[in-house]
Amino acid sequence: MKISVAAVPYYWSTEKYKHFYKALAETSVDIVYIGETICSKRRSMKLNDWLEIATMLSEAGKEVVLSTLTLLEADSELSVLTKISKQQNYLIEANDMAAIQIASQNNNNFVAGCAINIYNNRSLKLFNKIGMSRWSIPVELGKEDLLAMISTAKSQGIELEYQVFGRLPLAYSARCFTARHHQLPKDNCQFKCLEDEQGMLVKTQEDEIFSQINGIQIQSAKVNNLYDYLNDIEDLGIDILRLVPLGHEDTLEAVRQFSKTIRDKMSLPFDEQLLQEEYEFCNGYYFQLAGMVNSH
Numbered sequence: 001m002k003i004s005v006a007a008v009p010y011y012w013s014t015e016k017y018k019h020f021y022k023a024l025a026e027t028s029v030d031i032v033y034i035g036e037t038i039c040s041k042r043r044s045m046k047l048n049d050w051l052e053i054a055t056m057l058s059e060a061g062k063e064v065v066l067s068t069l070t071l072l073e074a075d076s077e078l079s080v081l082t083k084i085s086k087q088q089n090y091l092i093e094a095n096d097m098a099a100i101q102i103a104s105q106n107n108n109n110f111v112a113g114c115a116i117n118i119y120n121n122r123s124l125k126l127f128n129k130i131g132m133s134r135w136s137i138p139v140e141l142g143k144e145d146l147l148a149m150i151s152t153a154k155s156q157g158i159e160l161e162y163q164v165f166g167r168l169p170l171a172y173s174a175r176c177f178t179a180r181h182h183q184l185p186k187d188n189c190q191f192k193c194l195e196d197e198q199g200m201l202v203k204t205q206e207d208e209i210f211s212q213i214n215g216i217q218i219q220s221a222k223v224n225n226l227y228d229y230l231n232d233i234e235d236l237g238i239d240i241l242r243l244v245p246l247g248h249e250d251t252l253e254a255v256r257q258f259s260k261t262i263r264d265k266m267s268l269p270f271d272e273q274l275l276q277e278e279y280e281f282c283n284g285y286y287f288q289l290a291g292m293v294n295s296h
Contacts, residue, residue, distance in 0.1 A: 001234050003258055004031035004161060005251070006244045007067040007093070009169070009214055011042045011193035014049065020248050021053045025060035027252065028259045031240065032057050033093055035067040035084070037113075039176070039215045040077045041189065047080060054090055063091070070095040070115045071172045071216060085110075093136065100130065109133040111161070114169065119145075121152040134159040136242060139168045139224070142288040143236060150237040159239045164227065165254050166244025167198075167212055168220040168282075168291060177213040197247050198277075209280060222282040222292055227270040229286065230261060250275045 005024060008017065024032060034057070035050050036042055054064040066084050069077055078098065085092055085102035094100045095113035103110045111134040112118060112127055118135060127135075135158050137146065153160055179189040181200060193199075199214035201221055209221035223246065226233060230241070243258060245251040253274050261268060272279070284293030 001230075001238065001262055002030035002240045003028075003255070003262060004033065004065075004240050004242050005029050005255065006163075006166065006242055007033040007035050007037050008245045009038055009167075009217065009219070010196070010198055010245070011039070011191070011215070012044065012197070012248075013194065014044045016248065017045055017049075018053065020245075020251070021057060023248075023252055024255070025057050025062065027255050028263060029062065029243075029255055031063045031065060033065045033067045035093075037067045037070055037093075037095055038217050039193070040069060040074070040080070041191070042193065042215075044194075047083060065091045065093050065111060067093040067113070068095050068099040070113070071174065072096055072098060073174060091133070100127070100132075104130040107131070111136055114138045114163065115172070121149055124149060124152055124158065125156060128156045128158055132158060134161055134240070136161045137163075139163050140285050140291065142286050143232075144288050146236065154237065160237060161240035161242050162233060162238045163224060163242045163244060164230070164233065165225055165242075165258065166223060166246060168224050168285070169217060169244075170211065170220060171218040173216050173218075176216050177218065178215050181213065220282065220291060221280070222294070223279045224283060224285070224291075225270065225281040226283050226286055227258065227261070229283070230258075246279075247277060250277055250279075 034053055057064050068081050068084055081099055082102055085099045086106050093111040093113045095115045109131050112132045114136045176186040178192050179186045182192050193215050199212040202211045204210045212219040212221050282292050282294045285291045287295045
């Protein structure tokens with residue numbers, strides 16, 4: 001199995017992005033997704049900056065995928081998406097149907113991101129016909145859901161990618177939750193997302209962690225972690241293990257532990273103590289349970 005690192009879902013400074021990807025280039029990860037997937041107002045990185053990082057990662061032997069926005073709201077956003085979807089130097093991750101349409105019209109293959117609603121074999125065949133070469137499986141699909149679809153995907157030559165680590169993407173909104181929290185209008189958000197490396201934790205009235213707000217995105221507060229089930233996932237037929245970034249250092253540590261297990265075939269337990277932050281973990285979706293459950 002290969003290991004991929006999804007595009008950073010949070011808003012970081014230019015220096016922090018570049019430092020992170022330079023460090024990631026020195027790991028044994030196979031595939032790196034880059035680009036802004038959440039909010040076009042996050043302007044610390046322009047398209048040319050992402051392309052510079054893509055060149056650096058490619059020279060380090062990584063497969064680079066350019067990721068697109070999940071929710072488009074303006075002509076300017078469509079313009080950038082069109083440039084990404086038309087270029088032919090890198091595979092794209094299409095997180096919106098507009099990206100799929102443009103890529104298909106230009107005979108470009110694409111990764112269908114997990115925000116694309118593919119839930120049955122008929123959809124798999126349809127998207128494959130118009131250029132889908134890799135399917136980043138929606139996080140809510142569990143093992144039993146996939147049993148009926150994997151053979152079809154394999155027969156169509158579709159690579160299968162499944163999230164095994166990181167917060168789960170749950171919802172997107174035209175409104176900005178972070179701006180709302182700070183009592184600011186979305187159009188004058190003052191880039192408050194920059195203040196939180198991993199978004200903002202939301203708790204219930206009972207003081208239990210519930211979700212993470214990240215601009216227009218809602219994530220799970222708990223971190224999905226399927227480290228203990230990698231053999232089972234490989235037997236299922238998954239080709240690529242997807243890790244969604246947390247903080248800079250914790251992401252690199254997770255990459256190190258997953259890589260060591262996959263490369264060295266070592267059955268070492270996941271060492272939470274090596275992470276800088278304390279996280280609660282979950283894996284319920286994989287077992288057809290509520291996503292926030294941690295099944296052992």
